[in-house]
Amino acid sequence: MTIPERPHVVIVGAGFGGLHAARALKRADVRVTVIDRHNYHLFQPLLYQVGTATLSPSHIAYPIRAILRRQANTRVILADVVAVNTSDRQVRFRDGEIGYDYMILAAGATHSYFGHPEWEPHAPGLKSIEDALEIRRRILLAFEQAERETDEAKRRALLTFVIIGGGPTGVELAGAIGEMACKEMVRDFRTIDPRDTRTILVEAGPRILPSFAEELSVKAEASLTTLCVEVRKNSPVTSIQPGLVVIGQQRLDAATVLWAAGVAASPLARSLNAPLDSAGRVLVEPDLSVPGHPETFVIGDLAAFLHQTGKPLPGLAPVAVQQGRHAAQNVLRVCQGLSTVPFHYRERGTLATIGRAAAVAQFGTLKLSGTLAWIIWSWVHIFVLIGFRNRVRVFLEWVWAYVTRQRSARLITGHNERSGTQGL
Amino acid sequence: MTIPERPHVVIVGAGFGGLHAARALKRADVRVTVIDRHNYHLFQPLLYQVGTATLSPSHIAYPIRAILRRQANTRVILADVVAVNTSDRQVRFRDGEIGYDYMILAAGATHSYFGHPEWEPHAPGLKSIEDALEIRRRILLAFEQAERETDEAKRRALLTFVIIGGGPTGVELAGAIGEMACKEMVRDFRTIDPRDTRTILVEAGPRILPSFAEELSVKAEASLTTLCVEVRKNSPVTSIQPGLVVIGQQRLDAATVLWAAGVAASPLARSLNAPLDSAGRVLVEPDLSVPGHPETFVIGDLAAFLHQTGKPLPGLAPVAVQQGRHAAQNVLRVCQGLSTVPFHYRERGTLATIGRAAAVAQFGTLKLSGTLAWIIWSWVHIFVLIGFRNRVRVFLEWVWAYVTRQRSARLITGHNERSGTQGL
Numbered sequence: 001m002t003i004p005e006r007p008h009v010v011i012v013g014a015g016f017g018g019l020h021a022a023r024a025l026k027r028a029d030v031r032v033t034v035i036d037r038h039n040y041h042l043f044q045p046l047l048y049q050v051g052t053a054t055l056s057p058s059h060i061a062y063p064i065r066a067i068l069r070r071q072a073n074t075r076v077i078l079a080d081v082v083a084v085n086t087s088d089r090q091v092r093f094r095d096g097e098i099g100y101d102y103m104i105l106a107a108g109a110t111h112s113y114f115g116h117p118e119w120e121p122h123a124p125g126l127k128s129i130e131d132a133l134e135i136r137r138r139i140l141l142a143f144e145q146a147e148r149e150t151d152e153a154k155r156r157a158l159l160t161f162v163i164i165g166g167g168p169t170g171v172e173l174a175g176a177i178g179e180m181a182c183k184e185m186v187r188d189f190r191t192i193d194p195r196d197t198r199t200i201l202v203e204a205g206p207r208i209l210p211s212f213a214e215e216l217s218v219k220a221e222a223s224l225t226t227l228c229v230e231v232r233k234n235s236p237v238t239s240i241q242p243g244l245v246v247i248g249q250q251r252l253d254a255a256t257v258l259w260a261a262g263v264a265a266s267p268l269a270r271s272l273n274a275p276l277d278s279a280g281r282v283l284v285e286p287d288l289s290v291p292g293h294p295e296t297f298v299i300g301d302l303a304a305f306l307h308q309t310g311k312p313l314p315g316l317a318p319v320a321v322q323q324g325r326h327a328a329q330n331v332l333r334v335c336q337g338l339s340t341v342p343f344h345y346r347e348r349g350t351l352a353t354i355g356r357a358a359a360v361a362q363f364g365t366l367k368l369s370g371t372l373a374w375i376i377w378s379w380v381h382i383f384v385l386i387g388f389r390n391r392v393r394v395f396l397e398w399v400w401a402y403v404t405r406q407r408s409a410r411l412i413t414g415h416n417e418r419s420g421t422q423g424l
Numbered sequence: 425m426t427i428p429e430r431p432h433v434v435i436v437g438a439g440f441g442g443l444h445a446a447r448a449l450k451r452a453d454v455r456v457t458v459i460d461r462h463n464y465h466l467f468q469p470l471l472y473q474v475g476t477a478t479l480s481p482s483h484i485a486y487p488i489r490a491i492l493r494r495q496a497n498t499r500v501i502l503a504d505v506v507a508v509n510t511s512d513r514q515v516r517f518r519d520g521e522i523g524y525d526y527m528i529l530a531a532g533a534t535h536s537y538f539g540h541p542e543w544e545p546h547a548p549g550l551k552s553i554e555d556a557l558e559i560r561r562r563i564l565l566a567f568e569q570a571e572r573e574t575d576e577a578k579r580r581a582l583l584t585f586v587i588i589g590g591g592p593t594g595v596e597l598a599g600a601i602g603e604m605a606c607k608e609m610v611r612d613f614r615t616i617d618p619r620d621t622r623t624i625l626v627e628a629g630p631r632i633l634p635s636f637a638e639e640l641s642v643k644a645e646a647s648l649t650t651l652c653v654e655v656r657k658n659s660p661v662t663s664i665q666p667g668l669v670v671i672g673q674q675r676l677d678a679a680t681v682l683w684a685a686g687v688a689a690s691p692l693a694r695s696l697n698a699p700l701d702s703a704g705r706v707l708v709e710p711d712l713s714v715p716g717h718p719e720t721f722v723i724g725d726l727a728a729f730l731h732q733t734g735k736p737l738p739g740l741a742p743v744a745v746q747q748g749r750h751a752a753q754n755v756l757r758v759c760q761g762l763s764t765v766p767f768h769y770r771e772r773g774t775l776a777t778i779g780r781a782a783a784v785a786q787f788g789t790l791k792l793s794g795t796l797a798w799i800i801w802s803w804v805h806i807f808v809l810i811g812f813r814n815r816v817r818v819f820l821e822w823v824w825a826y827v828t829r830q831r832s833a834r835l836i837t838g839h840n841e842r843s844g845t846q847g848l
Contacts (some may be wrong), residue, residue: 039564039835040834040835040836056481056483056833057480057833057835058480058835063835065612069611069612070611075614076614077568077571078568078569078572079572096572129837130837144463147500147501147502148502187493187494188487188489189489190499191499389824389830389832393820396817396820400813406490406813408482408813408817410463410487411481411482411487411553412462412502413481413554413557
């Protein structure tokens with residue numbers, strides 16, 4: 001006679017959803033395995049600050065292993081999951097596999113170039129640390145190259161930055177680049193004047209920050225204008241080539257183009273053989289499980305959970321956190337032979353920042369903008385960062401950046417033909 | 425009639441030598457151009473702490489442009505110098521060129537694999553930020569892979585770290601890896617015990633830290649032993665292959681091999697058509713100029729300056745700093761029609777750190793080891809870091825690391841086949 005082993009819960013992805021699911025299982029009588037292809041949890045809401053040289057990667061990334069160190073029932077493994085086989089209850093890695101009794105799939109999302117994957121090398125998006133460092137490299141390198149460029153047209157193109165997508169990430173990137181060029185680096189160059197920089201935020205729809213109230217979109221646009229950012233609405237991008245963006249019929253020469261427009265679910269969703277929505281997300285049951293597989297749950301950016309309004313919930317951290325905890329509770333209910341409970345999202349508010357002392361915030365019917373919204377934004381983000389050390393470090397970096405108007409990570413790193421880091 | 429232009433001083437390289445040369449010309453009636461292939465000055469003495477996850481790149485790198493912002497006679501350009509033509513007084517970049525009246529060449533050194541360039545991919549060295557991040561990636565990834573490995577022999581190889589070269593860099597790397605494995609990460613894994621890690625420091629000569637007094641070599645070796653580091657002296661490496669190091673006749677299976685043994689001058693030295701020593705360094709005149717070219721000076725790691733003893737000065741930061749200032753003074757003397765003055769090195773002492781509260785220090789006949797040497801080491805390094813912000817940040821990181829025994833930058837970043845960062 002063998003003692004039955006405790007049920008094995010596999011969590012794929014240690015973003016907000018996966019990590020909170022794991023923590024919710026801390027005292028449960030189950031074995032937990034957390035699998036991620038990175039060794040760290042990444043605080044994505046501040047990733048744009050790595051891309052714009054205010055923070056370093058280690059400020060917003062924390063080893064998963066260190067977070068879950070004291071959780072004795074939990075194992076962390078670094079692996080690249082390529083498929084989930086729901087009939088055999090197996091997770092397949094690039095180099096191995098693991099079985100499960102219960103699965104919480106939280107593999108997140110990636111960029112979508114709306115059927116134009118050829119745009120990606122010319123307009124990188126912002127999802128990973130590597131993405132952020134590449135964006136930082138391109139922004140800083142453009143100023144360096146402009147300082148050396150003698151051809152006037154080429155110099156103008158080097159000092160033109162186009163950000164595509166007027167959601168929170170696009171607004172944050174454009175605001176930070178505008179601030180850097182227009183306010184902070186003014187005395188750093190001898191040939192160029194960084195204030196000649198054009199930062200252009202391009203939005204296909206009729207307004208930026210479409211998930212906010214219309215009056216906040218207007219205020220955000222006004223704040224961006226004071227940071228020398230041009231906002232172009234109703235401007236769908238029709239082509240991106242090296243050094244060139246075409247908006248409608250207009251051609252814009254720009255050495256640096258950043259992508260903040262489209263998001264698509266991780267391709268892992270397809271391996272489930274479950275119904276997907278048009279963005280590739282899994283259409284989950286009200287209890288977050290996959291139709292026909294009560295032992296498999298999908299959460300966060302990978303899940304299309306239909307809200308009371310009929311629209312899917314947005315890909316935001318609070319949604320993932322709440323779903324992670326809820327999926328963990330439902331796993332335990334199934335373990336105990338109880339029926340699962342449906343998920344309900346408690347919306348607490350949304351925030352987006354634009355620049356120095358400028359943000360917008362919406363809490364139900366309360367709408368805020370300017371310095372107060374920015375203070376709330378700052379505190380909320382510091383408060384939810386993982387690790388006390390990171391909270392203190394980010395706070396100190398922000399205070400310092402605010403007082404000195406200098407960014408602490410203005411480094412061009414990584415190898416690339418354009419940068420010429422070999423050969424000296 | 426035209427007003428004669430002020431003389432143009434070109435400084436190649438913004439390491440310790442080049443940067444101090446530029447600063448010494450701050451109030452001089454010359455035009456200065458500082459050229460570097462990176463946009464930052466790198467504080468190399470602490471680079472091993474980036475490689476071993478204690479510091480982030482932005483802690484020890486500072487934009488050259490920001491350092492020289494207030495120096496109105498100085499321009500900074502990012503460019504990859506490929507040759508110096510002393511007859512035409514031209515510096516050639518990969519993509520352009522610039523003329524000079526006076527030149528201070530401070531292009532530094534690179535790794536030397538003693539005629540075995542094929543070893544480099546299997547045993548990376550530590551000269552650049554990219555090198556340090558690659559070393560960090562390999563160290564952390566080895567533990568992650570060991571946690572998943574089921575084959576006992578393979579797991580042992582993954583938990584074997586070989587550091588080649590018993591100079592200060594090798595000692596610092598070995599001490600940090602030993603400390604991490606043996607003391608800090610003990611509770612982080614479920615399958616492996618990090619204390620099973622073997623960290624092996626391999627030195628071809630009869631003792632480690634050969635530039636220090638013999639009693640300090642003995643003390644350093646004893647300190648390393650308490651950090652679970654095995655020290656192998658009189659052990660020349662005869663072959664490095666993927667996963668394998670051969671020392672004399674003995675084969676060591678090791679997934680991670682780091683190179684801290686050889687240094688060679690930048691290949692730029694060859695373009696000068698000047699006499700070089702066996703390490704490729706320029707044999708400079710007593711005033712640091714190139715023989716036959718009184719307008720061209722070579723300093724720092726690129727210069728072979730013969731000491732009173734007949735041996736060249738070592739490749740240390742204080743040598744480069746003093747030579748940078750001296751070369752700048754000699755440039756100004758030549759400008760004014762005065763004769764140059766010979767360089768004399770003022771040795772202030774040497775330091776090397778091993779780990780937590782362990783270092784060795786030598787000031788003339790005074791020899792120190794242990795906690796006191798470590799405190800001196802810490803303060804000296806914080807004091808000479810460029811930028812007040814960096815001093816405070818590094819100090820806070822060290823205090824935190826000391827108290828919590830946790831490293832703040834335990835991140836596996838960058839793309840590589842071994843890591844599998846794509847595909848999820």
